[in-house]
Every structure is written in structure tokens, then in C-alpha cells.
Amino acid sequence: MRVSSTFRTPGVIITGIGSVQQVGGEAVKLGARQALVVTDKVLNATGLTARVTRPLEAQGITVDVIDEVVPEPPFENVERIARSIAGRDYDVLIGLGGGSALDVTKALAIMLTNPGDVRELIGIDKVRNKGIPFILIPTTAGTGSEVTYNAIFTDAKDDVKKGIVSPHLLPDVAIVDAELTVSVPPKVTAATGMDALVHAVESYTAGRATELTDGVALHAIQLISRSLRSAVYSGNNIAAREDMAMGSLMAGISLGNAGVGAVHALAYPLGGKFKVPHGVANSLLLPYVMKYNVIANLTKFANVANALGENTDGLSLRDAAEKAVQAMAKLSQDVGIPATLSDVGVTAADIALLAEEAGKIDRLLNNNPRWLTVKEIEAIYRAAYDGSHAAIV
Ligand SMILES: [Fe+2]
Structure with missing residues (x-):
């Protein structure tokens, strides 16, 4: 007989061409009035970010974009972004990009409700409180980060990758729209x-x-x-x-x-x-x-x-x-x-x-x-x- 096992996925997974347009309606369901889109500079420069901000604004949601995520992000990258959004009262985060942007968004969501050093959350089930609501939208077909409950960062101290593993890292909604991947080289x-x-x-x-x-x-x-x-x-x-x-x-x-x-x-x-x-x-x-x-x-x-x-x-x-x-x-x-x-x-x-x-x-x-x-x-x-x-x- 098998030992017991647990199967987890995000509560809502939306797929299909053009499905990114549903981000506005989904954000409303999560109670969004002020949303933050978290992405990187390369992606933001392509103009893809507007595919997410427009449907949000159409629902009357105030939207900011932060494009400071770096590839293979170190903990310092997450901490810097967390400091720059402190006191802004965002009620929904939206991660847009490859695995790096999605992992940073996961970490930010739980950092807002679990004050202290983010490194204390490294390991399995160290995250006490559920984060603020977040939606993940991948723009590459690869990492699967939009449906996994871990987030990986580099520790600049020893150059080793370390992971935060917690069910609280599953997004409220994952939106997978293949149209967003068409321009990937x-x-x-x-x-x-x-x-x-x-x-x-x-x-x-x-x-x-x-x-x-x-x-x-x-x-x-x-x-x-x-x-x-x-x-x-x-x-x-x-x-x-x-x-x-x-x-x-x-x-x-x-x-x-x-x-x-x-x-x-x-x-x-x-x-x-x-x-x-x-x-x-x-x-x-x-x-x-x-x-x-x-x-x-x-x-x-x-x-x-x-x-x-x-x-x-x-x-x-x-x-x-x-x-x-x-x-x-x-x-x-x-x-x-x-x-x-x-x-x-x-x-x-x-x-x-x-x-x-x-x-x-x-x-x-x-x-x-x-x-x-x-x-x-x-x-x-x-x-x-x-x-x-x-x-x-
Ligand atoms: Fe992998």
C-alpha cells in the first residue's frame, strides 16, 4: 500500500489564448483596489506589461509596475523591492515574467504578512501567515513556477541557491496565456x-x-x-x-x-x-x-x-x-x-x-x-x- 501523499495546485488556473485579459476580473474577485505588477526591465521594455495593466485599469484598479527583478535573483533583490514598496498598501500583487519574476512575487506576498528577515523563511513550512493575494502570469514555457509552492533565491554570502517551501507560495490564480510566449527567442x-x-x-x-x-x-x-x-x-x-x-x-x-x-x-x-x-x-x-x-x-x-x-x-x-x-x-x-x-x-x-x-x-x-x-x-x-x-x- 502507498504511503499518504498530498496533491496541491493553485485554486484557480486559467489557460488559453487571450486569457491574460481575465486578470482584471480575477483581481476584482480578490478585492483589488491597488495592484502592483512585478516584472523585469527586459520584459517591461517589450511593452508586454500593458497586456496586464490595461485589463486591471479597465476594472478601476490603480496599477503600479515595478521592473526591478533581476535574473537568478539574490535575496537582496527581493529585499530591495520590498523596501521600495513598503507603506504603499497594495492589496494584490501580479507576477509577470519568467521564473525569476514569479518567485520574487511569491516572496513579496508572504513578506508583507510575515515581518522579519526573509532568510528565516528558508526551508520547509517556515511561513506562518498566508500572504496578500497574488496572481502569477508566466511569459516563458519552462519553470512551472506559477503552480509550484517553492521560491528559489541565491544567497550572495555563499553563492548557493536556497528555497522557501510553503503552500502559502501557491498563487490565488495562475493565468497561462501562450500568446505571451510568442516573442521568446x-x-x-x-x-x-x-x-x-x-x-x-x-x-x-x-x-x-x-x-x-x-x-x-x-x-x-x-x-x-x-x-x-x-x-x-x-x-x-x-x-x-x-x-x-x-x-x-x-x-x-x-x-x-x-x-x-x-x-x-x-x-x-x-x-x-x-x-x-x-x-x-x-x-x-x-x-x-x-x-x-x-x-x-x-x-x-x-x-x-x-x-x-x-x-x-x-x-x-x-x-x-x-x-x-x-x-x-x-x-x-x-x-x-x-x-x-x-x-x-x-x-x-x-x-x-x-x-x-x-x-x-x-x-x-x-x-x-x-x-x-x-x-x-x-x-x-x-x-x-x-x-x-x-x-x-
Ligand atoms: Fe528545473
């Missing part, structure tokens, strides 16, 4: 899209996966794998963008509840020292970690192969599962992600230290389908360095 579409695919595959095969997350994750793999190439190479293809937006949302729901595993654990040290973007690091490592993991759950990896559109008729379960590894490597290369660690500046001499760092991330490693220690992690990094699966047994 190919490289970002590829990296964020592959990150979403990693969320789906890792959560589907995770130790904490349940029937509820399995259904959502498997369909996310189908949607993303059938449309990522089109979204990257034909950005105006709205049907492909819709698949990516929906796939990323579903992958986020699965990730939020089942968690991720060794791909993310091995990717984090690459982000720190080598500044490899999160999605690129995940995508690069995925086929190698999958090669290691396959043996632990052949049925699920064979299902992944089918969800990726591979024909597994007549194959043994083992061969069908292996097909998922090959298909994933092909997809990653097709969208222009580097295939080896040497392509992103890692040398053979770096591998031992990377493995040591990844080996400390028990939270993720314990959720991986196959048990692994620093020795196995080193073998996976070596395989990813050589671009061959030979080191993986």
Missing part, C-alpha cells in the same frame, strides 16, 4: 522548454510520484516533445506555443507534487561555478542520467519512450525503455543544446569537485528512481564529459 525557448521536459520526466519517474502526478507528467511529455522543435524554429506557430505552455504548466504541477531527482542535483553545481543556464545544464545531463536510471523502472521509461512518440512495437521492455534515452538525446541536440560537458567549459579535472557538490543534495538524490553515491555521480559526469554512455553501468 529560440535559445530561451529551447532551454526553458527542455527544463520543462526534465520536470516532467524526473517527476514521472521520481520516488514521490503518484497516480495523480503520473497522468499529468506523461501528458506533459507528449505535449512538449511533439511541439518543442516547432516552438524553437518557428516561434510564431501558436499551436506549438500552446502545447509548450500547457506542457510546462502540467510539468510544473507534477514537479511541485512529486519533486525532481538526479538531473537537477547534477545540474545545480554547473549553474554555480560554470554559470551554465539551468535549462541547458538539465537538458545536457538528462540523457546521461536517464541512461543510469533506466534499469530502475523499465516500465515507466518505456512509457516515456511512447510519450516521446517512439515506436516500441515488438521491442523488449528493456529495449523500449532504452529508446527513451536515445530520443531524448536527439531532441536536445535538435534544439541546439550542447551535448557534452566540455562544450560548456568543464574540464576533466573539474569532475571530482562537481560530483562532491552534487552528492550533497540529498533532498533530490533521495527522490531519484535509482540509488546513487558520489562514485556513480562521478561516472555520470564523466560520461557527459566524454559524450558516451560507456562510463555508466
